[in-house]
Amino acid sequence: MTETAKPVAITACRSYEQEKIDAAVGRLLDRLGGLGGTDGPGDSIGQESWGTRICAGMxxxxxxxxxxxxxPAAAVTTHPALVEAVAKAVIAAGATPFIIDSPGGPSGNAAGLAMVYKRTGMVAVAERLGIEISVDTREVEVALTDRSPLRRVSILQALREADAIINLPKIKTHAQTGYTGAVKNLYGAIPGMRKAEYHFRVQERKPFGELLVELNLALRPALTIMDGVIGMEGDGPTAGDPKPFGYLLASRCPFTLDHYALSLIAIKEIEMDRVARARGLVGPLVLLDDGESIEPTPFRPASHRQVNFVENYLPPFLARALSRSLRPLPAFDREKCIGCRICLQSCPADALQMEGIPQLDKDRCIGCLCCQEMCPERAVDVRQTGLSRLLFGSRR
Ligand code: SF4
Ligand code: SF4
Known part of the structure; x- marks a missing residue:
């Protein structure tokens, strides 16, 4: 593979005030040569034809x-000010933007989607700009290479049929994968409950990292612009704490963007990043900044990060046995639980039953933490198994 440089643009932005976000997005796009303009330095990803340019009519x-x-103030979702700024840039390029995502669990149906779009501020953006929000939940299969643990996955048909995708992640730590940014955000292309199904079919971290990388290679976003004004640390993607970071980042290469972002927030040992590096998809980085020093901001990792050295350094049979004994297990807080059953509906292993509060069948649980991710009340904590505490000490 050619060692083609991968530009990542970064700019300081400490407020979600619309004018400031508009200006920051403008700076990022200028540095990358615009949405449809000429390339920045070495603007491609290896030999692959990445980085579709946005043209009029798309x-x-x-x-x-x-x-x-x-x-949006909860810092769980991408801020609507960023979505609005990017939508305006797309309209200015003569193209037609539309907003699309598929949350996990039962919110993936049309009624759930409408609620999510409203609460996250997307409906207000769409109304202000007169653009479409997709509640189309139809699926289409895409083929992945034989590096992927799944050779075919279902994704949202409306996303597949778009002429280009602009990926708009939020920077967060993540209880299951350690981190979510550019690469992980495209797991949201998988419709609602299918996410849980794939979690069940691909339970180990290493193959799951391969799946995420493959999904990005199949979907080939034209551009990624990351919301890092306020990220999330701790038990993300939904139960962590807002963390001011103060930057927006952009790149046509999601792998290099994530790798650089991870270095700024001091989060290490992320499987999707390790896979991307091993496959030659990361860097060499060309940083396009404001000309001022960048201030790293260490993020607190998720409290019970799954350990991945087991998969990377032990023979597969031993790794499989140990992974199961080390997996994090959810614990349900009686005081916070409102009995909504979303965790039961989100569990891919059918490991929960409602008896006042959710009760866990440990033998069935695969430790995917979908229940924690989807709980609207932050009522799901995660505890270490006895073996995990013995080997690694308490991670609290
Ligand atoms: S733990 Fe959370 S998701 Fe599950 S029933 Fe209680 S409030 Fe709902
Ligand atoms: S109960 Fe276990 S298997 Fe079910 S969603 Fe929670 S962590 Fe995943």
């Missing part, structure tokens, strides 16, 4: 992270 999918129907 239908452009804006794919924010809308994992749950939360107010």
């Amino acid at each position: 239908r452009v999918a804006l794919k924010p992270n809308l994992v749950m129907g939360k107010d």
Whole structure:
């Protein structure tokens, strides 16, 4: 593979005031040569024909992270000011933007989607700009290569049919994968409950990292612009704490963008990043910044990060046995639980039953933490198994 440089643009932005976000997005696009303009330095990803340019007449999918129907102030979802700024840039290029995502769990149906779009501020953006929001939940299969643990996956048909995708993730730590940014955000292309199904079919971290990388290679976003004004640390993607970071980042290469973002927030050992590096998809980085020093901001990792050295350094049979004994297990808080049953509907392993509050069948649980991710009340904590505490100490 050619060592083609991968530009990542970064700009300081400490407020979601619309004018400031508009200006920051403008700076990023200028540095990358615009949405449809000439390339920045070495602007491609290896030999692959990445980075579709946005041209007049195109239908452009804006794919924010809308994992749950939360107010933007909760820092769970991509801020609507960023979606609005990018939509305006797409309109200025003569193209037609539309907003599309598929939250996990039962919110993936049309009624759930409408609620999520409203609560996350997307409906207001769409109304202000007169653009479409997709509640189309039809699926289409895409083929992945034999590097992927799944050779075919279902994704949203409306996303597949777009002429280009602009990926709009939020920077967050993540209880299951350690981190969610550019690469992980495209897991949201998989419709609602299918996400849980694939979690069940691909339970180990390493193959799941391969699946995420393959999904990005199949969908080939034209551009990624990351919301890093306020990220999330701790037990993301939904139960962590807002963390001011103060930057927007953009690149045509999601792998290099994530790798650089991870270095800024000091989060290590992320499987999707390791897979991308091993496949030669990361860098060499060309940083396009404001000309001022970038201030790293260490993020607190998720409290019970699944350990991945087991998969990477032990023989597969031993790794499989140990992974099961080390998996994090959910614990349900009686005081916070409102009995909504969303966790039961989101569980891919059918490991929960309602008896006042959810009760866990440990033998069935695969430790995917979909229940924690989808709980609207932050009523799901995660506890280590005895073996995990013995080997690694308490991670609290
Ligand atoms: S734990 Fe959360 S998702 Fe599950 S029933 Fe309680 S409130 Fe709902
Ligand atoms: S109960 Fe276990 S298998 Fe079910 S969603 Fe929670 S962590 Fe995943």
